[in-house]
Amino acid sequence: MEPLRIHEGLVYPLNRTNVDTDQIIPKxxxxxxxxxxFGQFLFYNWRFHDDGEPREDFSLNDDKYKGASILVxxxxxxxxxxxxxxxxxxxxxxxxxxxxxxxxxxFYNNCFKNGLLPVTLNEETIQQLIKKAETERYExxxxxxxxxxxxxxxxxxxxxxxxxxxxxLLNGWDEIAVTLNEADKIDQYEQNIVKY
Amino acid sequence: MDHPKTIIDKIWERHIVHQEQExxxxxxxxxxxxxxxxxxxxxxxxxxxxxKVRRPDLTYATMDHNVPTIxxxxxxxxxxxxxxxxxxxxxxxxxxxxxxxDHPDQGIVHVIGPQLGLTQPGKTIVCGDSHTSTHGxxxxxxxxxxxxEVEHVLATQTIWQQKPKTLNVKVNGNLGKGVTAKDLIxxxxxxxxxxxxxxxxxxxxxxxxxxxxxxxxxxxxNMSIEAGARAGLISPDDTTIEYLRGKRHAPEGEAFxxxxxxxxxxxxxxxxxxxxxxxxxxxEIEPQVSWGTNPSMCIPVSESVPDPENAATVNExxxxxxxxxxxxxxxxxxxxxxEIEHVFIGSCTNSRLSDLQRAAEIVRGKKVKDSVRxxxxxxxxxxxEAAEKxxxxxxxxxxxxxWRAAGCSMCLAMNDDVVPPGERCASxxxxxFEGRQGNGARTHLVSPEMAxxxxxxxRFTDVRQMGSAVLS
Ligand code: SF4
Numbered sequence: 001m002e003p004l005r006i007h008e009g010l011v012y013p014l015n016r017t018n019v020d021t022d023q024i025i026p027k028x029x030x031x032x033x034x035x036x037x038f039g040q041f042l043f044y045n046w047r048f049h050d051d052g053e054p055r056e057d058f059s060l061n062d063d064k065y066k067g068a069s070i071l072v073x074x075x076x077x078x079x080x081x082x083x084x085x086x087x088x089x090x091x092x093x094x095x096x097x098x099x100x101x102x103x104x105x106x107f108y109n110n111c112f113k114n115g116l117l118p119v120t121l122n123e124e125t126i127q128q129l130i131k132k133a134e135t136e137r138y139e140x141x142x143x144x145x146x147x148x149x150x151x152x153x154x155x156x157x158x159x160x161x162x163x164x165x166x167x168x169l170l171n172g173w174d175e176i177a178v179t180l181n182e183a184d185k186i187d188q189y190e191q192n193i194v195k196y
Numbered sequence: 197m198d199h200p201k202t203i204i205d206k207i208w209e210r211h212i213v214h215q216e217q218e219x220x221x222x223x224x225x226x227x228x229x230x231x232x233x234x235x236x237x238x239x240x241x242x243x244x245x246x247x248k249v250r251r252p253d254l255t256y257a258t259m260d261h262n263v264p265t266i267x268x269x270x271x272x273x274x275x276x277x278x279x280x281x282x283x284x285x286x287x288x289x290x291x292x293x294x295x296x297x298d299h300p301d302q303g304i305v306h307v308i309g310p311q312l313g314l315t316q317p318g319k320t321i322v323c324g325d326s327h328t329s330t331h332g333x334x335x336x337x338x339x340x341x342x343x344x345e346v347e348h349v350l351a352t353q354t355i356w357q358q359k360p361k362t363l364n365v366k367v368n369g370n371l372g373k374g375v376t377a378k379d380l381i382x383x384x385x386x387x388x389x390x391x392x393x394x395x396x397x398x399x400x401x402x403x404x405x406x407x408x409x410x411x412x413x414x415x416x417x418n419m420s421i422e423a424g425a426r427a428g429l430i431s432p433d434d435t436t437i438e439y440l441r442g443k444r445h446a447p448e449g450e451a452f453x454x455x456x457x458x459x460x461x462x463x464x465x466x467x468x469x470x471x472x473x474x475x476x477x478x479x480e481i482e483p484q485v486s487w488g489t490n491p492s493m494c495i496p497v498s499e500s501v502p503d504p505e506n507a508a509t510v511n512e513x514x515x516x517x518x519x520x521x522x523x524x525x526x527x528x529x530x531x532x533x534x535e536i537e538h539v540f541i542g543s544c545t546n547s548r549l550s551d552l553q554r555a556a557e558i559v560r561g562k563k564v565k566d567s568v569r570x571x572x573x574x575x576x577x578x579x580x581e582a583a584e585k586x587x588x589x590x591x592x593x594x595x596x597x598x599w600r601a602a603g604c605s606m607c608l609a610m611n612d613d614v615v616p617p618g619e620r621c622a623s624x625x626x627x628x629f630e631g632r633q634g635n636g637a638r639t640h641l642v643s644p645e646m647a648x649x650x651x652x653x654x655r656f657t658d659v660r661q662m663g664s665a666v667l668s
Contacts, residue, residue, distance in 0.1 A: 022629040022631060031610070033237065080326065081326050084237075104394065113342065162220075162358065174245075176247070179354060196455040
């Protein structure tokens with residue numbers, strides 16, 4: 001996994017609440033057995049008509065958001081199904097950071113396994129970010145080390161993140177390797193399991 | 197006695213392998229359930245790193261999401277076929293027991309775990325599927341995980357977890373006739389929203405929960421994730437223990453008695469403290485129908501679809517407008533005036549034997565409305581056989597229902613069981629998200645009884661007004 005420390009990028013605003021993982025990546029694309037290549041299917045039913053033509057009424061198709069790497073959305077982002085295809089699709093499409101007032105639990109955890117940083121900011125700030133990004137080309141800098149989000153006009157907000165998850169992303173660690181360092185503890189635990 | 201503890205604390209403490217400041221706890225996993233959709237990349241990850249499955253004996257796989265429910269062996273979609281074959285190969289390579297499509301134990305992963313007795317009180321259970329919370333009905337700590345975590349559990353039999361807070365959802369009173377566990381959980385989510393469980397593990401308590409059968413309890417715990425909770429569970433009691441007695445993977449003889457004693461000791465102690473509590477009055481609950489695009493958008497069958505003009509906030513107003521637009525509904529339209537084209541009785545929420553029995557009582561001797569296509573998809577092959585033994589298949593077929601083989605089917609429409617764009621389905625599943633049952637499909641979540649009633653009437657009907665003698 002690629003480490004992530006500081007990321008500067010274009011904001012794409014998605015002013016919707018409760019965006020569920022069925023919307024992020026619809027089920028017809030869950031049949032693939034690979035981890036890569038899901039970006040083309042991101043928000044598929046919102047982005048495309050049935051015949052595969054892009055929908056003009058969905059803003060991600062707008063040229064001005066080409067190259068966006070920071071997604072800002074409403075509360076409870078990523079709710080619903082546990083499918084990790086959702087962060088795979090977001091990451092493969094080019095997003096590095098998702099900012100929302102709150103996230104669904106499984107989605108939030110899944111992000112860290114895929115070099116995607118979920119940032120929780122208050123509702124008011126989110127609405128400001130969304131407004132800006134809807135009206136102009138808006139870039140922000142997300143600094144994981146300092147736990148801040150900044151823009152060039154003096155906006156600066158800090159965010160919370162657990163130190164464990166922060167370390168994971170900063171170092172791009174393979175969590176299984178980390179755990180296998182504790183293998184003797186797992187052995188010991190197994191020896192002590194009580195059988196009925 | 198030590199200070200009183202919740203079942204959540206007790207199970208958590210038992211499973212800590214490693215604990216350190218500033219880190220989540222490393223928890224041991226007692227049972228890992230695997231299905232074809234969220235596992236291929238995990239097995240591939242193991243292969244790439246040359247890793248093994250640590251405890252294939254604590255791992256159990258089945259095929260459910262993709263499987264056809266008619267013509268079992270005709271899988272038209274090549275990619276689906278590959279996914280199923282991949283699971284088979286992975287299970288062979290890593291020595292994992294698999295109930296594949298022809299196996300008598302095949303079924304929806306959350307139906308077969310309990311049915312085989314793999315699901316037991318006090319266990320930590322994970323699966324790459326958000327509805328793993330279902331197994332909490334037995335007093336197990338069960339939660340959904342992503343594919344990277346599936347790989348992690350395969351390799352290490354453990355998972356890193358920050359301990360969530362505890363939430364007591366206490367249900368007082370009694371459920372009325374014709375009001376089911378499904379109506380109860382829908383009403384709870386309608387009242388408190390799709391986020392009220394976020395950051396929590398829910399324990400469901402109170403008289404109503406105690407009086408529910410195991411199957412009703414599974415329906416409740418199943419939908420914990422729709423409230424955003426990490427998990428939902430119910431302290432084990434006699435109902436739990438009697439359900440497990442004699443199940444294939446449950447302990448036998450004296451070992452069962454020892455297990456039962458231990459299971460009872462896991463129940464939340466009198467006076468244990470929770471981080472939060474909400475109380476629900478069951479007497480107020482009516483049969484529910486969802487009208488929108490998330491499970492909190494739900495109303496009693498006697499009520500009308502909301503008016504965005506009455507929304508409390510701008511966000512809520514927009515959400516209601518979007519949902520009404522997608523669902524093709526008008527503000528203030530009585531939900532009982534809404535006509536449907538499809539009925540789906542199935543899914544890990546409501547596809548167990550008692551669900552089918554109750555639905556069959558409603559349809560017995562009646563006919564599905566001409567304009568409706570209705571199907572029953574049992575949750576497992578075992579449920580299907582048990583239902584056929586009682587002649588439920590005949591009742592459904594005579595009424596005009598299709599009687600299918602087990603799988604997830606129209607719950608997520610990954611196989612051929614799809615609701616066409618713009619059409620409406622009364623569904624006993626758990627999610628009414630946009631496109632869930634097919635692109636443009638409109639899902640209304642209901643209980644099995646309400647789905648059966650809708651099939652007969654062609655629109656939503658209060659099941660309590662349909663010859664109440666058969667209602668439990
Ligand atoms: S029945 Fe539906 S909700 Fe349950 S596991 Fe299958 S797809 Fe998921």
